[in-house]
Every structure is written in structure tokens, then in C-alpha cells.
Amino acid sequence: MGTEKRRSREKARRAETIVDAAEKVILEKGFEAATMDEIAESAELSKGALYLYFRSKAELYLAICLRGSNELNSRFAAVLASRNSGLEMIRKMGEEYLDFVKNKPLYFRAFSYYESIQDFEFLQESGYAELCEKNSSQALTYMSRALQAGMQDGTIDNRYDPMELALVIWSSSRGIVQMAFLKHSSPHRNILNEVEIDIQSMFGSYIEILSNGMSAESKKRID
Amino acid sequence: MGTEKRRSREKARRAETIVDAAEKVILEKGFEAATMDEIAESAELSKGALYLYFRSKAELYLAICLRGSNELNSRFAAVLASRNSGLEMIRKMGEEYLDFVKNKPLYFRAFSYYESIQDFEFLQESGYAELCEKNSSQALTYMSRALQAGMQDGTIDNRYDPMELALVIWSSSRGIVQMAFLKHSSPHRNILNEVEIDIQSMFGSYIEILSNGMSAESKKRID
DNA sequence: TTCATAAACTGACTAACGGTCAATAGTTAA
DNA sequence: TTAACTATTGACCGTTAGTCAGTTTATGAA
Numbered sequence: 001m002g003t004e005k006r007r008s009r010e011k012a013r014r015a016e017t018i019v020d021a022a023e024k025v026i027l028e029k030g031f032e033a034a035t036m037d038e039i040a041e042s043a044e045l046s047k048g049a050l051y052l053y054f055r056s057k058a059e060l061y062l063a064i065c066l067r068g069s070n071e072l073n074s075r076f077a078a079v080l081a082s083r084n085s086g087l088e089m090i091r092k093m094g095e096e097y098l099d100f101v102k103n104k105p106l107y108f109r110a111f112s113y114y115e116s117i118q119d120f121e122f123l124q125e126s127g128y129a130e131l132c133e134k135n136s137s138q139a140l141t142y143m144s145r146a147l148q149a150g151m152q153d154g155t156i157d158n159r160y161d162p163m164e165l166a167l168v169i170w171s172s173s174r175g176i177v178q179m180a181f182l183k184h185s186s187p188h189r190n191i192l193n194e195v196e197i198d199i200q201s202m203f204g205s206y207i208e209i210l211s212n213g214m215s216a217e218s219k220k221r222i223d
Numbered sequence: 224m225g226t227e228k229r230r231s232r233e234k235a236r237r238a239e240t241i242v243d244a245a246e247k248v249i250l251e252k253g254f255e256a257a258t259m260d261e262i263a264e265s266a267e268l269s270k271g272a273l274y275l276y277f278r279s280k281a282e283l284y285l286a287i288c289l290r291g292s293n294e295l296n297s298r299f300a301a302v303l304a305s306r307n308s309g310l311e312m313i314r315k316m317g318e319e320y321l322d323f324v325k326n327k328p329l330y331f332r333a334f335s336y337y338e339s340i341q342d343f344e345f346l347q348e349s350g351y352a353e354l355c356e357k358n359s360s361q362a363l364t365y366m367s368r369a370l371q372a373g374m375q376d377g378t379i380d381n382r383y384d385p386m387e388l389a390l391v392i393w394s395s396s397r398g399i400v401q402m403a404f405l406k407h408s409s410p411h412r413n414i415l416n417e418v419e420i421d422i423q424s425m426f427g428s429y430i431e432i433l434s435n436g437m438s439a440e441s442k443k444r445i446d
Numbered sequence: 447t448t449c450a451t452a453a454a455c456t457g458a459c460t461a462a463c464g465g466t467c468a469a470t471a472g473t474t475a476a
Numbered sequence: 477t478t479a480a481c482t483a484t485t486g487a488c489c490g491t492t493a494g495t496c497a498g499t500t501t502a503t504g505a506a
């Protein structure tokens with residue numbers, strides 16, 4: 001009588017199918033323009049059925065955000081598992097972030113959507129929102145671990161609080177990859193074209209300055 | 224017969240009144256939740272009249288974005304006019320940016336909205352969008368000027384391209400102030416609380432690392 | 447196999463919103 | 477006073493998120 005378990009599995013599977021359909025429609029029509037009717041049709045379900053799995057369109061979109069943050073976290077975890085100096089791991093995480101935005105811009109778009117939500121009640125009641133928040137916190141922890149490693153191996157200035165430093169890097173690189181996202185998603189209106197600077201070069205400078213600024217070498221100079 | 228001119232002035236004034244009303248409603252109801260009906264009522268006009276001044280709700284929101292970018296640019300311009308080293312000016316610009324987000328979060332929200340627009344045609348046809356883009360480019364130029372000054376006065380590493388460096392700083396600080404905005408606008412769900420780090424401290428670290436990383440001192444070390 | 451119960455699903459319906467436009471009011475200049 | 481023009485109105489439309497009474501399908505006991 002494993003019916004109960006199977007039901008639960010199938011239910012979860014259906015939800016994933018709906019998220020698949022949503023991603024597909026969004027890729028075709030755009031994040032804002034996608035409608036629940038289209039998503040339902042793509043998932044071969046009625047619109048009403050969508051609401052049996054997600055309480056609202058916003059929650060469905062948070063499910064996409066969750067997928068994205070899962071993937072990004074996996075990438076960070078992989079970097080942390082590698083044999084590299086702390087500083088090198090931070091650089092690699094930055095590269096992963098940039099690559100992620102380039103190859104899965106939809107997920108980054110979903111991150112932005114998540115951040116733009118102001119409805120507290122919704123955020124509090126949605127399990128998806130909670131998981132997204134958890135992942136966000138997790139990503140920060142991965143960075144913090146890499147920084148701690150760097151402080152141990154002597155590649156990173158150990159006078160900083162690792163968590164605070166992680167937050168600085170997490171936030172500032174968010175701004176950098178947002179610019180990369182903009183260039184990627186709307187290449188014809190962007191600041192970048194006017195200025196004729198490419199993302200790789202800019203990202204290189206960012207990493208260089210960051211590395212310079214927080215390296216243990218930099219500390220020695222000040223002492 | 225200065226009627227024509229007066230008409231034009233009054234028309235412009237009306238448009239400003241509508242933007243005022245929109246800001247008021249958004250502050251009360253939120254950026255997404257504000258409706259054109261409410262804005263019209265607040266402006267003591269019918270909804271139809273709004274569309275005589277703005278082609279769409281999106282364009283009205285871009286008018287808000289334009290106001291915000293005007294203000295931010297004024298602040299940057301003021302910093303550039305001060306007697307400070309290049310490095311000091313960059314720091315001051317960062318502080319202005321942070322202060323701007325704290326005191327005028329609505330405008331920062333409008334910036335995010337502007338960046339999220341994907342409809343090219345709309346962006347191309349809207350005069351407001353063009354002005355916003357111009358301002359964005361202008362802000363970057365202000366930063367670039369401060370950096371050039373710093374390269375001259377010896378406070379900033381002169382091996383970087385000023386414009387590229389400006390873009391790095393502009394983008395990364397956007398990420399930092401976005402975090403500040405999040406903390407300000409939704410203090411009860413944010414990463415920051417879990418981690419117990421306050422924005423001022425984090426911003427201080429950001430500026431320190433940035434300064435370290437791009438200072439001429441840092442260059443000497445590498446040579 | 448039959449049947450009662452429950453779970454999954456449907457699609458017509460509602461409410462709310464952005465946007466339109468024919469009709470109206472107000473202004474200008476002769 | 478009037479004709480032309482401009483500004484404004486608000487009822488109306490199409491679209492979309494979300495609902496729910498009713499239908500189909502799966503389950504497990506008799």
C-alpha cells in the first residue's frame with residue numbers, strides 16, 4: 001500500500017512539469033508576457049489545475065527562482081570542493097555566477113523578480129519563498145567558507161569578518177552580473193555599447209580589483 | 224500672443240502633477256499595486272487624461288525613473304565640483320548613492336523597473352526611455368571624470384581604462400545599494416538579518432576593498 | 447466486479463486592470 | 477457671437493489572474 005508515497009511523488013512530478021512548461025512559455029513570450037493560460041496549455045492541463053499546485057502566478061515564478069538558486073548553489077558547492085586557494089575559489093565562484101547568468105538568464109530574471117516582491121504576507125506564507133531565502137543564505141555561506149579558507153591559506157586578508165566580506169562580494173558581483181545580463185538580454189539599448197566595453201574585460205577588472213583589495217598582500221602593504 | 228508658450232508650459236506642469244500623484248499613490252500602495260485609476264483620482268483627473276500625457280503606465284513610471292536619475296546625477300555632479308582627490312570623490316559618490324537609495328527608495332525601485340523592461344519597441348519609441356538612458360550614461364561619465372582626476376593626482380592606479388573602471392564601480396555599487404534597498408524595503412525577510420550585518424559596516428568594507436584594489440599604492444606593490 | 451469515497455481535473459465565470467474613444471466642456475481669436 | 481481647436485471625461489473594451497461548482501478518474505473494501 002505504497003499508494004500514498006506514489007501519489008506524493010506523482011504530485012511533485014506534475015509540479016515540475018508545470019514549472020517546465022512555464023519556463024518554456026517564458027522563453028518564448030517573455031517573463032512578464034507569459035500568461036497562465038499559455039502555461040496551462042503548454043503543460044497540457046487546464047488553468048484551474050495550475051492552481052492546485054501553485055497558489056498564484058507569483059508562486060509559480062518563485063518555483064523557477066528556486067530551481068535557479070539550486071543550480072547556482074550546486075556550482076558554488078562544486079567550487080568549494082575543488083583544490084584551490086581561497087582567493088582562487090572566490091574568483092571561480094564569480095566566473096560560475098557570470099556563466100550562469102549567460103547561459104540561464106531566465107533564472108537570473110527570476111532572481112530579480114523574487115527580490116522585487118514586496119508583499120510580506122505572500123513571502124511569509126509561501127514555502128517556495130522560504131526555500132529561496134534559504135538558498136540565498138546558503139550561497140552566502142559557501143562564499144564565506146571560501147573566504148575562511150583563504151584566510152587560513154594566507155591568500156585573503158584575515159582582518160575582515162568572513163560573512164561580511166561574503167556579503168560585500170555577493171552583492172557587488174550581483175551588480176556586475178546584472179550588467180552582463182542586461183547586455184545579454186537587451187544588447188541594443190545598453191550603456192555598454194555606447195561605451196564599447198565588453199563584459200569579459202570588465203569582469204576581469206572587477207576580479208582584479210577585488211583580489212587586490214582583499215588579498216593578504218594588500219594587508220602587508222598597510223601594516 | 225504668447226498663448227502657445229503658456230500652453231506648452233501648462234502642459235508640462237500638468238505632466239509633473241501627474242508624476243507627483245503617481246509617486247504619492249505608489250508610496251501608499253506599492254509600486255506594482257498602484258493603479259492608473261488611483262493615480263488619476265489622486266491627480267484630480269480622469270483616467271483618460273493620463274493618457275494624454277503618457278502613452279502608457281510604463282511610460283509614466285519611466286517619468287519617475289527620469290526624476291530619480293536627474294537627482295542622482297545632480298548629486299554626482301556636486302561631488303565632482305568639490306575639492307577632493309579622485310579617490311575621495313569616488314568614495315563620496317558611493318555615499319551619495321547609498322544615501323539616495325535610503326531616502327528615495329521609490330526612485331531606486333523605478334531604476335530597477337526600467338532595467339527590467341524588455342520591450343525594445345517601447346524603449347525605442349519612448350522619449351522618456353531615451354532620457355533615462357542618457358542619464359545613465361551621464362552618471363557613468365561623472366564617475367569616469369572622478370577616476371581621471373584620481374589618475375592625475377596619483378590616488379588611482381592609472382593603468383585602468385577610466386570608463387571601464389567607472390563601469391565596474393557603477394555596476395558593483397549598484398549591487399551593494401540594492402542590498403541596502405532590500406534591507407530598507409523589506410527588513411523582515413532579508414539575508415542581512417540572519418547574518419546580523421548592518422549596511423553601514425558592509426558599505427565601509429566595500430569602499431575599503433575598492434579603494435585598496437584600485438589605488439595607486441596597490442599598483443606600486445605589484446610593480 | 448461493484449460501488450462509495452476521495453482525489454485530480456475542467457472550463458466557464460468573475461473581478462480588476464490597462465487602455466480607447468466618441469461625446470462634452472472649455473478656450474481662443476476673429 | 478461664433479467657429480475652430482484643445483483639453484477632458486467616463487463608459488466601454490479586451491485581457492488576464494484567480495475561483496469554484498461540477499465532472500472525471502483512481503482507490504480500496506465488500
